Amino acid sequence: MFDYLTYVREGNFPHIWCSGCGHGIVLKSFIRAIDKLGIHRDEAVMVSGIGCSSRTAGYVDINTLHTTHGRAIAFATGVKFANPKLHVIVVTGDGDATAIGGNHYIHAARRNIDLTVLIYNNYIYGMTGGQVSPTTPRGARASTSPFGNIEPPFNISGLASAAGASFVARGDVYHAQKLEKLITQAIQKKGFSVVEVLSPCPTAYGRRNRMASPVTLMEWLRDNCIPVKKYEKMSEEERSGKIRTGVLIDIEKPEFTEEYRKLVDSMQVRG
Amino acid sequence: MKKVIMGNHAVSYGVRASDVKVISAYPITPQTQVVELLSEMCADGEIDAKFIKVESEHSALTAVVGASAAGVRSFTATSAQGLLLMHEILHWAVGARLPIVLANINRAVGPPWSIWTDQNDSLSQRDVGWLQIYCESNQETQDTIVQAFKIAETVKLPVMLVLDAFFLSHTFEIVDILEAEQVRPFLPPYSTEVRVDVEDSHSFGNLASPDGYFELRYMIQKAMEQSREVVKEVDREFGEHFGRSYGLIQPYRCDDAETILVTSGTVASTTRAVIDQMRDEGIKIGSLKIRVFRPFPFEEVFEVLSGAKKVAVIDRNISFGHHGIFFQEVKSALYGRTDIPIIGFITGIGGRDVTPTVIREIADKAMGDESPEREINWIGVKR
Numbered sequence: 328m329f330d331y332l333t334y335v336r337e338g339n340f341p342h343i344w345c346s347g348c349g350h351g352i353v354l355k356s357f358i359r360a361i362d363k364l365g366i367h368r369d370e371a372v373m374v375s376g377i378g379c380s381s382r383t384a385g386y387v388d389i390n391t392l393h394t395t396h397g398r399a400i401a402f403a404t405g406v407k408f409a410n411p412k413l414h415v416i417v418v419t420g421d422g423d424a425t426a427i428g429g430n431h432y433i434h435a436a437r438r439n440i441d442l443t444v445l446i447y448n449n450y451i452y453g454m455t456g457g458q459v460s461p462t463t464p465r466g467a468r469a470s471t472s473p474f475g476n477i478e479p480p481f482n483i484s485g486l487a488s489a490a491g492a493s494f495v496a497r498g499d500v501y502h503a504q505k506l507e508k509l510i511t512q513a514i515q516k517k518g519f520s521v522v523e524v525l526s527p528c529p530t531a532y533g534r535r536n537r538m539a540s541p542v543t544l545m546e547w548l549r550d551n552c553i554p555v556k557k558y559e560k561m562s563e564e565e566r567s568g569k570i571r572t573g574v575l576i577d578i579e580k581p582e583f584t585e586e587y588r589k590l591v592d593s594m595q596v597r598g
Numbered sequence: 599m600k601k602v603i604m605g606n607h608a609v610s611y612g613v614r615a616s617d618v619k620v621i622s623a624y625p626i627t628p629q630t631q632v633v634e635l636l637s638e639m640c641a642d643g644e645i646d647a648k649f650i651k652v653e654s655e656h657s658a659l660t661a662v663v664g665a666s667a668a669g670v671r672s673f674t675a676t677s678a679q680g681l682l683l684m685h686e687i688l689h690w691a692v693g694a695r696l697p698i699v700l701a702n703i704n705r706a707v708g709p710p711w712s713i714w715t716d717q718n719d720s721l722s723q724r725d726v727g728w729l730q731i732y733c734e735s736n737q738e739t740q741d742t743i744v745q746a747f748k749i750a751e752t753v754k755l756p757v758m759l760v761l762d763a764f765f766l767s768h769t770f771e772i773v774d775i776l777e778a779e780q781v782r783p784f785l786p787p788y789s790t791e792v793r794v795d796v797e798d799s800h801s802f803g804n805l806a807s808p809d810g811y812f813e814l815r816y817m818i819q820k821a822m823e824q825s826r827e828v829v830k831e832v833d834r835e836f837g838e839h840f841g842r843s844y845g846l847i848q849p850y851r852c853d854d855a856e857t858i859l860v861t862s863g864t865v866a867s868t869t870r871a872v873i874d875q876m877r878d879e880g881i882k883i884g885s886l887k888i889r890v891f892r893p894f895p896f897e898e899v900f901e902v903l904s905g906a907k908k909v910a911v912i913d914r915n916i917s918f919g920h921h922g923i924f925f926q927e928v929k930s931a932l933y934g935r936t937d938i939p940i941i942g943f944i945t946g947i948g949g950r951d952v953t954p955t956v957i958r959e960i961a962d963k964a965m966g967d968e969s970p971e972r973e974i975n976w977i978g979v980k981r
Contacts, residue, residue, distance in 0.1 A: 393709070396654075396679060397654065426653035427624070427654035429653065452625050454627070455625035455630045456625070458630075458634075458651050459651050470634055471633075471651040472651075473638065474641060
């Protein structure tokens with residue numbers, strides 16, 4: 328049996344997440360990933376913003392910075408820039424990363440700085456009571472869209488890909504072992520790496536959208552999350568309503584802190 | 599109609615009664631219920647307003663500035679970090695002379711994270727040029743929203759209502775609910791000729807050279823000074839319509855008081871209970887609640903306090919390197935006009951409860967303390 332307790336701050340438990348929330352599965356998957364990679368806790372920094380996802384930084388016993396709403400990536404940029412030896416992991420949510428912090432998200436991707444960003448996508452602002460978020464699907468109900476959301480959603484992974492991230496993956500909390508692998512790959516990747524994790528919110532999203540039971544939400548993930556290879560073989564019709572999961576982007580490109588060091592080195596050689 | 603509602607919803611009902619046309623917001627505890635109920639009211643057609651949930655507090659106030667520049671009555675609400683993120687646009691709303699009303703639920707600023715009350719979020723915005731009104735009860739909150747629109751539209755400056763997190767925002771009280779039809783004779787629908795309009799265009803925010811900028815700032819200060827009388831007049835008129843008035847300040851048993859405790863927000867209610875208790879013991883003590891913080895009611899405060907032998911100011915805030923902020927303001931109101939000792943007390947930071955015992959400790963300390971040099975006293979710090 329894997330011993331999770333060595334990686335958590337027991338004093339901060341019980342956690343704040345609701346029954347049926349997927350966030351605990353992300354926490355455990357992350358812990359298994361850093362354990363497998365043999366990363367010493369002093370070499371890892373977790374940076375979080377605001378929201379249910381960001382509470383993860385309160386529970387994991389590594390270096391942590393719990394920062395302001397939307398700014399985790401900006402704080403993390405400073406940490407990585409100051410000490411590039413650190414493994415810097417950002418935990419954030421759909422609202423935190425793509426609404427109030429949207430600008431930092433796309434610019435960190437463009438800059439391709441070596442951060443690992445885990446975005447817990449639950450399609451809603453869970454902590455404050457279910458307001459519509461940038462990933463709330465069109466037509467879905469939220470406390471601020473009682474008759475259905477009229478705004479089109481962001482594609483979180485697509486946004487990072489388009490902005491220049493070197494690694495983009497999408498996972499979900501039903502497929503927990505696969506999620507662990509994606510997180511492992513993302514941490515190993517030199518460059519801006521994103522793992523979008525579909526993590527259900529029965530309390531604020533499910534109840535308003537005929538998926539009140541956590542089991543229904545998990546079954547929905549099981550039935551609709553399709554691995555990339557299988558997805559590619561499917562017809563347009565079969566793809567309808569399905570979500571592509573797995574590694575979506577994995578490319579080599581210059582990483583920011585290395586480029587910076589190279590520039591400094593080259594200047595010094597020239598004297 | 600009377601209803602038992604929470605402080606946050608008292609804000610929503612005030613907005614509902616004020617014919618507001620655009621509401622923009624971003625969720626933040628402990629404010630969220632203000633706009634949550636407003637979004638329901640919009641969805642149910644209870645108010646004829648447009649509601650948009652945007653991507654940050656900065657955007658929330660910015661959208662409201664846009665709506666106000668387009669000539670409609672506009673509202674937003676926030677707390678703590680949200681208000682701080684709005685800071686740039688708080689200045690902008692003043693410079694653009696837009697009559698926006700904003701409700702801020704006082705919440706401590708991070709780090710460390712806290713969702714509980716203190717006044718540092720709103721008081722650190724004191725110099726931006728918004729009027730600030732600190733509310734104490736749910737009835738006062740609802741009524742002040744309605745008053746705030748009238749004040750703002752008269753002086754062409756934005757108004758911020760301030761409520762203590764949880765002690766007011768989440769406390770349920772009986773409120774005589776105002777209906778829009780009832781309020782309309784007092785607060786007619788808003789219209790302004792200065793707006794962005796396809797028929798008659800105006801420009802907001804263009805470059806002003808040193809030749810003109812100075813005068814525009816002078817005019818803001820003049821409007822702020824003028825607003826002191828406007829607040830009083832609007833409050834009086836509100837009283838004529840609805841039988842309730844609140845004043846710039848609220849003195850309590852101050853007439854023959856030798857010691858006066860200066861308070862704001864919900865601490866004022868607790869203090870009054872302690873004053874009654876001490877009066878029963880034969881102690882000549884009173885309290886003064888400062889309701890309107892900007893513009894600061896210098897004359898009114900001086901008039902009440904000048905009769906006392908000692909003044910104690912209770913601050914649920916701290917200006918690091920200086921003193922409590924209400925303390926500084928009260929001191930400046932008395933400066934050069936009296937030599938009454940003024941003693942500052944800091945308490946209740948980060949939501950620490952300010953109980954009658956705390957107030958009594960402050961009162962006893964103030965009465966017993968003969969050395970006015972010791973201006974700052976921290977009450978309840980664990981050492």
